Amino acid sequence: GQNIDQPTEMTATEGAIVQINCTYQTSGFNGLFWYQQHAGEAPTFLSYNVLDGLEEKGRFSSFLSRSKGYSYLLLKELQMKDSASYLCGRQGNLIFGKGTKLSVKP
């Protein structure tokens, strides 16, 4: 497969900001997705970046740097319900990273 790397686990406090990073191989790149997945459920779409820069959507923002093969998902004003896995996926043949399990603590 084509490597997509993201941290395995992260912990943050309710109300805080957290940034989840993702790096990927740049060859054949067509765009990058972020999905949220609660345990035992299907992933739900958060964002899609194809051009460099920051895409903001409410409490969630996603950034892309194509030259660096780098993206991040920024979650603001964290809520307990944000505890989930966050999947970074590369467009082209839809390869996903292993996901980052985020735990939000009171």
Added chain:
Amino acid sequence: DGGITQSPKYLFRKEGQNVTLSCEQNLNHDAMYWYRQDPGQGLRLIYYSQIVNDFQKGDIAEGYSVSREKKESFPLTVTSAQKNPTAFYLCASSMSDSGNTIYFGEGSWLTVV
């Protein structure tokens, strides 16, 4: 309502049996995908199809087979050659394989007994 439907939600398989997971979409999407997810792990691509009557292997195709006889259907067969099939299986679709949101089904839990 439009969407992706996977069935069954839960399936038990005896060792040595083949089982088929159904995936149907009424979104008129060209591309369809099958992923496997083990507990606490990410999604691993099994097979994908960009057009009817054509499909490609993903990273973990061994022990699985698919068909794409109709645009709306992409069934996955877990064969007896798959030695560790217990997992959560997710089907997905998109308008094409570039630049469009991917929609996921609700998933199917397969357990070997």
